[in-house]
Amino acid sequence: MPIDAASDALFSALIATAVDGIVVIDARGVVQIYSPACERLFGYSPDEVIGKNVKLLMPQPFHGEHDQYLANYRSTGERRIIGIGREVMGRRKDLTTFPMYLSVGEGEVGGEAIFVGIIHDLSTLRAAERNREASDRHLANIVESSDDIILSKTLDGVVMSWNAAAERIFGYAAGEMIGQPISGIIPPDRLSEEDDILRRVRAGEHISHYETVRRHKDGRDIIVSLSVSPVRDADGRIVGASKIARDVTEQRKTENKAAELQFELLHVSRLSAMGQMTAAIAHEVNQPLTAVANYVSAARRVISSLGSDAAAVKARDFMEKAAEQALRAGAIIRNLRDFVEKRESQHIPHDLNKVVAEAVALGLAGAAHVDVKVQLDLNSTLAPVLIDKIQIQQVLLNLIRNSIEAMAGASERELVLSTAPDGPGFVAVTVADSGPGLPDEVAARLFQPFTTTKEQGMGIGLNICHSIVEDHGGRIWLLPDVPRGTAFRIRLPLASHIEDSI
Amino acid sequence: MSTEDVIFVIDDDQNVRESMRALLESAGYKVKDYASANAFLADKPPRSGCLISDIRMPEMDGLELQEEVARRGILIPVIIMTGHGDVPLAVRAMKAGALDFLEKPFDDEAMLGSVRRALEVGRQKQDEMAEARAAQELLALLTPRERHVLDQLVAGRSNKVAAYELGISPRTIEIHRARIMDKMNARSLSDLVRTALAATRMAGGTV
Numbered sequence: 001m002p003i004d005a006a007s008d009a010l011f012s013a014l015i016a017t018a019v020d021g022i023v024v025i026d027a028r029g030v031v032q033i034y035s036p037a038c039e040r041l042f043g044y045s046p047d048e049v050i051g052k053n054v055k056l057l058m059p060q061p062f063h064g065e066h067d068q069y070l071a072n073y074r075s076t077g078e079r080r081i082i083g084i085g086r087e088v089m090g091r092r093k094d095l096t097t098f099p100m101y102l103s104v105g106e107g108e109v110g111g112e113a114i115f116v117g118i119i120h121d122l123s124t125l126r127a128a129e130r131n132r133e134a135s136d137r138h139l140a141n142i143v144e145s146s147d148d149i150i151l152s153k154t155l156d157g158v159v160m161s162w163n164a165a166a167e168r169i170f171g172y173a174a175g176e177m178i179g180q181p182i183s184g185i186i187p188p189d190r191l192s193e194e195d196d197i198l199r200r201v202r203a204g205e206h207i208s209h210y211e212t213v214r215r216h217k218d219g220r221d222i223i224v225s226l227s228v229s230p231v232r233d234a235d236g237r238i239v240g241a242s243k244i245a246r247d248v249t250e251q252r253k254t255e256n257k258a259a260e261l262q263f264e265l266l267h268v269s270r271l272s273a274m275g276q277m278t279a280a281i282a283h284e285v286n287q288p289l290t291a292v293a294n295y296v297s298a299a300r301r302v303i304s305s306l307g308s309d310a311a312a313v314k315a316r317d318f319m320e321k322a323a324e325q326a327l328r329a330g331a332i333i334r335n336l337r338d339f340v341e342k343r344e345s346q347h348i349p350h351d352l353n354k355v356v357a358e359a360v361a362l363g364l365a366g367a368a369h370v371d372v373k374v375q376l377d378l379n380s381t382l383a384p385v386l387i388d389k390i391q392i393q394q395v396l397l398n399l400i401r402n403s404i405e406a407m408a409g410a411s412e413r414e415l416v417l418s419t420a421p422d423g424p425g426f427v428a429v430t431v432a433d434s435g436p437g438l439p440d441e442v443a444a445r446l447f448q449p450f451t452t453t454k455e456q457g458m459g460i461g462l463n464i465c466h467s468i469v470e471d472h473g474g475r476i477w478l479l480p481d482v483p484r485g486t487a488f489r490i491r492l493p494l495a496s497h498i499e500d501s502i
Numbered sequence: 503m504s505t506e507d508v509i510f511v512i513d514d515d516q517n518v519r520e521s522m523r524a525l526l527e528s529a530g531y532k533v534k535d536y537a538s539a540n541a542f543l544a545d546k547p548p549r550s551g552c553l554i555s556d557i558r559m560p561e562m563d564g565l566e567l568q569e570e571v572a573r574r575g576i577l578i579p580v581i582i583m584t585g586h587g588d589v590p591l592a593v594r595a596m597k598a599g600a601l602d603f604l605e606k607p608f609d610d611e612a613m614l615g616s617v618r619r620a621l622e623v624g625r626q627k628q629d630e631m632a633e634a635r636a637a638q639e640l641l642a643l644l645t646p647r648e649r650h651v652l653d654q655l656v657a658g659r660s661n662k663v664a665a666y667e668l669g670i671s672p673r674t675i676e677i678h679r680a681r682i683m684d685k686m687n688a689r690s691l692s693d694l695v696r697t698a699l700a701a702t703r704m705a706g707g708t709v
Contacts (some may be wrong), residue, residue: 090511095603282585284580286585287515287585287606290518290521290583291517291518291604293609293610294518294521294522294525295524296608297519297528298525298527299524299528323610325609327607329607330605330606330607483519
């Protein structure tokens with residue numbers, strides 16, 4: 001059946017089924033028609049609205065201004081909304097408001113002007129927008145508060161975003177970098193690396209945990225671990241690269257330090273293994289050498305007793321020489337051993353604090369089982385000292401190990417190492433413990449060889465310490481009258497002091 | 503050099519031992535050598551001479567031997583021989599009263615010089631011990647009262663003071679003194695004091 005466009009039934013159906021709300025008012029603003037969709041939107045029933053002024057459905061300021069607006073339109077024909085439509089706020093029965101798109105058409109019925117308003121509810125749309133904004137803000141917060149560098153760049157390597165961590169780690173503000181080529185933070189010798197990364201990103205590849213070097217604004221190198229991913233637009237085309245980078249400089253430094261210490265420890269233990277081997281060889285070889293020297297000396301005496309003719313004198317002379325050679329062989333072995341024990345010293349300027357810190361690490365390396373509290377009280381203003389690091393560390397190691405051993409039975413086990421300037425041209429390092437201290441008679445002979453308080457001790461440790469320190473132009477002594485335990489002080493000359501005196 | 507002086511050589515290395523015998527015999531000494539400390543201790547204890555021992559030996563080392571010799575009251579000077587790495591042990595030996603220690607290999611004169619010194623020290627010690635024994639025998643002849651008087655004299659007191667201390671007259675002191683001098687074969691007061699001191703000197707184990 002064809003639809004009669006003028007039928008009341010069609011009109012009623014239009015009003016009843018329109019999803020958007022329809023409100024018709026007369027020229028004075030009185031509501032004539034109020035569609036069922038409006039009931040859902042505003043919460044008013046038709047009875048409550050029809051015959052009332054339409055401003056009922058409007059929040060302030062529209063509520064107050066609407067009558068004036070209509071009067072104005074009637075007299076001047078000035079339109080603000082009629083025939084146009086715009087986003088306004090509606091007011092529900094419970095006085096809450098909601099965003100809506102209102103389009104208004106003007107018509108005439110029986111000589112009277114009417115206005116038809118179509119109301120499209122925007123609250124769902126606006127809520128979705130608010131959600132998206134909130135989630136954008138949330139993401140932005142995550143990016144900004146990240147400890148890791150997060151940045152993005154175009155496929156040409158131009159920086160598009162730059163987070164706070166990037167500012168902190170590279171030293172450039174976002175304003176300085178955005179729009180600029182990323183090559184500003186790449187050391188010149190690594191520029192080709194960036195080209196390669198961009199090429200791979202263009203190909204859609206993801207690069208993870210790539211470790212490389214970048215340059216801080218102040219020129220210092222920073223070791224970073226990079227992950228780079230392609231950024232795609234709505235159509236899936238790759239338009240840029242996002243990069244997450246972590247500053248691993250300190251971590252690598254710590255690892256390197258640990259490796260260095262381990263190497264040093266290995267060196268020390270290798271030296272001591274060599275020393276042990278040499279001692280064993282020395283003992284084995286010295287036995288036959290002793291026999292040779294004894295036999296030859298005995299033979300010389302026997303020949304002497306036989307007479308003093310030319311042949312006997314000659315033989316005696318040869319025997320004497322042979323005995324000398326046996327002793328010389330013994331001396332060579334002794335020197336070899338001495339050489340292993342005290343290799344050539346190399347005096348180089350060193351930061352005493354570092355030397356001390358490493359010695360402590362080494363000293364504690366084999367003493368993890370003894371619960372010793374270590375305190376480092378290092379003066380950071382010290383100028384470098386001219387020392388053989390290994391030798392001075394041997395001295396410190398010796399003192400540290402002595403202290404740890406001495407404190408074995410003490411209730412309080414505290415080891416304190418401190419550094420400080422010590423008069424013009426010198427610095428001092430003090431090794432103090434909370435052990436039982438030294439008896440006076442031991443303290444008096446402390447640095448003489450073969451003085452020891454230890455069951456297994458040979459009493460040469462401090463003697464060697466003494467000669468090493470003296471060899472450095474320094475001094476080592478026991479601090480008198482300390483409140484507890486034992487405290488040794490080593491005074492060492494500054495590198496500048498030694499250079500001055502040369 | 504006395505022909506009675508025997509040098510006791512203890513070393514677990516046979517070649518060292520035999521070469522030591524060769525060296526010492528060439529210098530005119532009598533030598534007895536042992537492959538271990540226990541072998542030496544199992545033998546008749548020596549009355550004189552000197553002991554030369556290696557320090558590093560299996561079972562009983564030179565240091566323990568030295569302690570055992572002292573414990574047994576054997577009066578004999580000890581010379582320790584050491585390989586280079588044995589310095590700490592040698593130090594303990596010196597602390598325990600060894601007369602000398604020599605690093606292997608050694609100059610023959612260093613060893614023979616050390617032996618001569620050891621024998622001399624040993625003889626001195628023997629003489630002192632003989633003197634002390636003789637003095638002790640003489641002291642045993644004195645009555646308790648005479649011992650008291652002698653103590654006063656050794657302490658350097660005059661007759662008058664000694665008399666006052668012991669509550670007797672100076673005259674009585676003089677009588678005691680004459681009798682003491684007589685019993686102890688002393689020609690003078692200083693002779694008497696020397697003998698009395700020798701008697702109180704206690705001889706240690708090792709020399």
